[in-house]
Amino acid sequence: MSKYSMHLLVCGGTGCHAAESDAIVCNLRDELEAKGLLDSVQVILTGCFGFCEKGPIVKVMPDNTFYVQVKPEDAQTIVEEHVIKGRKVNRLLYKDPLTKEAVSDSKHMVFYKKQMRIALRNCGFINPENIDEYIARDGYQALGKVLTEMSPEETIKLVKDSGQRGRGGGGFSTGLKWELARKNVSDEKYVVCNADEGDPGAFMDRSVLEGDPHSVLEAMAICGYSIGASDGLIYIRAEYPLAIERLKIAIGQAREYGLLGDNIFGTGFSFDITLRYGAGAFVCGEETALIHSMEGLRGEPTVKPPFPAESGYRNKPTNVNNVETFASIPAIILKGARWYSSIGTEKSKGTKVFALAGKINNVGLIEVPMGTTLREVIFEIGGGIRNVKKFKGVQTGGPSGGCLTEKHLDTPIDFDNLIAAGSMMGSGAMIVLDEDDCMVSMAKFFLEFTVEESCGKCAPCRIGNKRLHELLGQICEGKGSLADLDRLKNMSLVIKDTSLCGLGQTSPNPVLSMMDNFREEYVAHVTHKKCPAGQCKSLMEYIINLDNCVGCTACARVCPVNAITGERKEVHLINSATCIKCGACMEKCKFDAIYIS
Template sequence: MIQRGHILVCSGTGCVSSGCVKVVEALTENMEKHKIEKEFKIIKTGCHGFCEMGPIVIVYPEGTFYCRVTPEDTAKIVEEHLLKGRIVKDLLYTPPQGEQKIPSYKEIDFYKKQQRIALRNCGYINPEDINEYIGKGGYEALGKVLTQMTPQEVIEEMKKSGLRGRGGGGFPTGLKWEFASKSQSDKKYVICNADEGDPGAFMDRSILEGDPHSLIEGMIIAGYAIGADEGYVYVRAEYPLAIKRLKTAIKQAEEYGLLGEDILGTGFNFTLHIKEGAGAFVCGEETALMASIEGKRGMPRPRPPFPAVKGLWDKPSNINNVETFANVPVIYEKGADWFASLGTEKSKGTKVFALTGKINNTGLAEVPMGITIREIIYDIGGGITNNRKFKAVQIGGPSGGCIPEELLDLPIDYDSLLDAGAMMGSGGLVVMDDTTCMVDLAKFFLNFTQAESCGKCTPCREGTKRMLEILERITEGNGREGDIELLEEIGETVKLTSLCGLGQTAPNPILSTIKYFRSEYEAHINEKRCPAGLCAALTTYKIDPEKCIGCTACVRVCPVNAIKGEVKKLHEINPEVCIKCGACVEKCKFNAIFKG
């Protein structure tokens, strides 16, 4: 039987939650029903990126892109497309601005400006089959490195590439490797930080689920460069699918002689272990992470000495995150000059972003450094949901900062974001519209970091708590004159005196929102008003006499009987009884109820 094609079904966590498992089962049943199960091979891939449109099914050789596929839709795909060669048009992607059906993902705006390096195989191969990774050129870079290059040559090539760490601060990867290589010791370690704890971030998880061998290959190359024979992947236990696929990949690499002793007959040894973390955000900090691997409480320690000198079990160690390691094989396969030709002068290559929040196209996007925020949000992200007005974007998670509308054309690179009061971070990008209260947003992120503080150092433990108390007072209508200045003073102190990166960056959301949205803080404090109408204590519901027709719909839905009025007569809301649940606003068909 000749195989006529294959069917890719996105099976990352996002599509699993959307029902892709049942889609695969239904596809299999329908293909068996028509006796074509041997003519088309179903391949369960990792995340294809366009999470908003999942579950995603791509039929080759045509490359037809079907989105939001349900188990019931599979009968049409089999009977129409596979048997009769006719595309099922109602399952194709339709852009928000038109009715045109787009059959290929390459023609969809979400993908047009992307350039995939770290995500090169995600969504295209079976992550649980090492042969598919090898078929895409996998482990060729490892073979080249081990047989044709000295460790020092490997480090020089990495320095030449300009790759900077993708986990937060953007420290040059080649320099980090060089520091570890120069440390003298009988034992060294390579560590992968896969403790992705930022709200809304899922870049590392998607690589682990969709292309785990790229991480493994990158870590082996790093081990050879610095003289390490053992590595650890520290991954949060909340990523069960990622852990499962990584374990499978490690086992397969060992069976193929690509991991373990005498790799490719070169005499180089490298073993790899998985350490499951309990989900503490502070363990994303490298010294706290190493303490956790050692079985201790995950708490940071002062530096120096840095991990390159004294790391895991007091041995020299190199730590990079998943996305950084995923870039490594490509650099040695295509050359440092090729990688350095991408991006900007000081920020080379590409960056993966997780697009979440009030944006039409949620998902993962890998773009060249230097692209503007506007291009990501409007060209790739499809703009703001419900055609609302863009207000701000939080870049870098709880450690990052808010970028306002006037900076939409800011190029995304490490230095530009720092100058704007934000940071690249791991790549979380949360979009907000004009219904977002920036004071409440700052409180949300600070509440997260305050709860995740390990409590070891006083500035972080006490400083974040005091700032959170002030923000809570402001949003409850009890803000006082001088609160803004006090937030700024405490925030700068916490940044300068905290022990680790968590405390040093925790004030960023507060300081950046004060910088760009100071008027909202002033309205909360001085006018006892929330401009966005989000803070319940500062919001009252009112009825527009010009729009109210007295239909009584709001009266019937109010849970506390705060609305009074007769049929066809103007209604009134008692502000002392109203609990501000918003049920009346949702029920009113005439937009007669508004927040005052």
């Protein structure tokens, strides 16, 4: 690689991929070829840079120039101006929203300044389809170290001492989990990577697998050595075709290099990995359900104990970890437990990847030390709320988590603080909500998800969540009463206490936390029959502004239920009893005479 004097890194994550980053790569290569520069400038399709909001991204190395929203036709300008003449293309640089000035390189972007990348260390730096690039960044060195210098017990101790807790949501100590699996004696054991990222709005696992698949493979082999397993399985969503493709390539290359397969590094240790596909079931993120799904069954959870560490896949001891957990392992092995445990808070060590989405300026993937506050994440790294709206809340932990508000903004984020605040870490999705979002509708939206995804095995989750969803629906339609709010709360607590698995035990969280933090909004829905955010259709009223109406009859003609009356050139009226709130009149009116109350 040393013969290249410049590298053009093009983001090939799903978001940028969908926005034609392949065409950008093609055009850049064509331009370079036409100028005879293909020998000195290399174009690399990398994994996700994280700054999805402004994709597709092209980064120029070594000077870190960060071009945003690049179009395939910009390739010529980049090559002619930047590559040949050494002048940055100003119009493609990221503009700081506060100062409105172009930022010359990624090192000066607020988005990256506060981040610390461990799990994402290689995403956006290497070509994920080339094992040599992973090896060049110390890849497979941790595996070598473990196999040749450390005993399984020492490895487990190191992981335990690092204080890493599972990144899939549970927050259980990784090292302890490995120790349990090691202690169970069996002729066969399995290492499973949970890549069934079903939490809507979370895309960190996908980005790691697309951007740095080898880090997961290496960690799985390390785990196999530690617990005494020689088979690894990755359970991945069939909805992630690009990640599957890159994993297949990575596994093939690792086998070719002897880093997977028999007798790795000549140590007698053998380990190989196969892929298993999910088929769209959120509950399969729960480890016992996942194991059943891998066995070709419906993905229904079973009561623990026995834990998978005793009896898991094919009734053998099985260790299940999440993608992000695995991706950090090689770094922990190489840099040591003390280094990792020096990052983060007292009980939550290391860094955490968050997927920022919703009403936030910088949608994307970030990795910050545990203990960073929500304010830093949302208002500094995330760039604040879109369209100068007011911040209302942030849903952490997906449909199983809770909604935190203004008063939680200065809480340091870690496993325990989030639970104390009535939410949870979950996989790390953060959906930011603004003043236009109705908290009753949001709770209803999450419940709709849970109802659809409940496997139906236990009654509290199957029936209880359905009832919660119905009640919320009634409240949105203005048919709720104050007593319904108590009913919501009681039912939620029962569902939490009596459900079989994590899905049901957490599904009422959005309802409870939203009712807690936005009580007045719920009360407004049931007592005044009003939706303060103006989202609930049934509670809206379309009204004609008498001053603006010229009597053109356009609204009356378009109304599907003839709810609008009035003579030509006279002020019209909407009969709110017949109005179905379709909004057609407002769309048609050229005089801004119709508004919603």
